[in-house]
Amino acid sequence: MKRLTHLAIVLLCAAFTLFAGLPANAANKTIILATTTSTQDSGLLDILIPHFEKESGYFVKTIAVGSGQAITMGKKGEADVLLVHSPDAEKKFMLEGSGSSRQLVMHNDFILVGPAQDPARIKGAKTSEEALKKIALNGALFLSRADNSGTHAKEKLLWKAAGMAPEGNKWFQQTGLGMGQTLNVASEKNGYTLTDRATYLALKKNLSLVILVEGDAKLLNVYHVIEVNAVKWPKVNAAGAKAFAYFMVSRKTQGVIGSFGVDKYGSPLFFPDAGKKPESLGL
Numbered sequence: 001m002k003r004l005t006h007l008a009i010v011l012l013c014a015a016f017t018l019f020a021g022l023p024a025n026a027a028n029k030t031i032i033l034a035t036t037t038s039t040q041d042s043g044l045l046d047i048l049i050p051h052f053e054k055e056s057g058y059f060v061k062t063i064a065v066g067s068g069q070a071i072t073m074g075k076k077g078e079a080d081v082l083l084v085h086s087p088d089a090e091k092k093f094m095l096e097g098s099g100s101s102r103q104l105v106m107h108n109d110f111i112l113v114g115p116a117q118d119p120a121r122i123k124g125a126k127t128s129e130e131a132l133k134k135i136a137l138n139g140a141l142f143l144s145r146a147d148n149s150g151t152h153a154k155e156k157l158l159w160k161a162a163g164m165a166p167e168g169n170k171w172f173q174q175t176g177l178g179m180g181q182t183l184n185v186a187s188e189k190n191g192y193t194l195t196d197r198a199t200y201l202a203l204k205k206n207l208s209l210v211i212l213v214e215g216d217a218k219l220l221n222v223y224h225v226i227e228v229n230a231v232k233w234p235k236v237n238a239a240g241a242k243a244f245a246y247f248m249v250s251r252k253t254q255g256v257i258g259s260f261g262v263d264k265y266g267s268p269l270f271f272p273d274a275g276k277k278p279e280s281l282g283l
Contacts, residue, residue: 030058031080036084104275110154111219128213142171144174257272
């Protein structure tokens with residue numbers, strides 16, 4: 001009995017020594033990814049996350065919310081890494097010292113969609129501002145996410161550029177929902193809404209909405225991956241965040257992003273941008 005006890009102690013000490021010799025992050029193989037609903041609703045993360053988990057050994061807990069909420073999580077140290085598309089909020093996040101690294105990942109674009117009947121007659125509008133003015137002047141139903149997401153931030157900028165203040169009007173309804181759910185509401189109510197192209201195409205078969213305005217330079221939709229600052233929040237899994245960020249900008253992943261959706265829609269839902277200068281996208 002004494003011999004067995006001694007052996008057990010020796011093995012326990014050896015195991016402790018081995019564990020103590022491992023880097024701190026080896027004990028934490030879970031990372032929290034706070035991201036926009038578009039990366040989830042489009043199906044892109046369903047493709048990328050399993051690859052990352054298999055290659056890295058990390059397990060990703062994905063929280064898909066609006067970019068604004070994702071950034072707020074980052075500001076509180078409640079996420080390790082962000083994948084978002086709200087440039088102004090992202091820049092503020094970095095200036096405040098909440099992020100340690102921000103890298104360009106990909107882009108697609110926003111589009112204005114609505115019922116095929118197009119009661120406000122916005123189809124053919126040369127700019128998004130012109131289209132929004134027509135919607136407002138005709139009192140046509142418009143569904144806003146109103147959730148502080150990247151899409152909502154873009155929408156507010158477009159209304160401002162159009163010189164319109166839609167809040168408080170009966171034709172302007174706020175859903176407080178993600179992109180996929182807001183598209184469903186717009187479809188059910190025969191209303192207009194602003195959406196990223198990827199989510200729309202992924203859900204198109206179940207929607208009674210068509211693309212009415214696209215191609216405006218102001219409708220560019222750019223995504224960055226941001227590592228949350230572990231110096232500010234020691235509990236942040238810095239190694240895991242760095243591994244995910246590296247994965248997102250790697251050549252292999254960028255190739256997957258560039259081909260995602262081609263087989264189903266005839267064109268990619270996102271365009272890879274890692275390594276490009278922001279100026280090349282008009283940022």
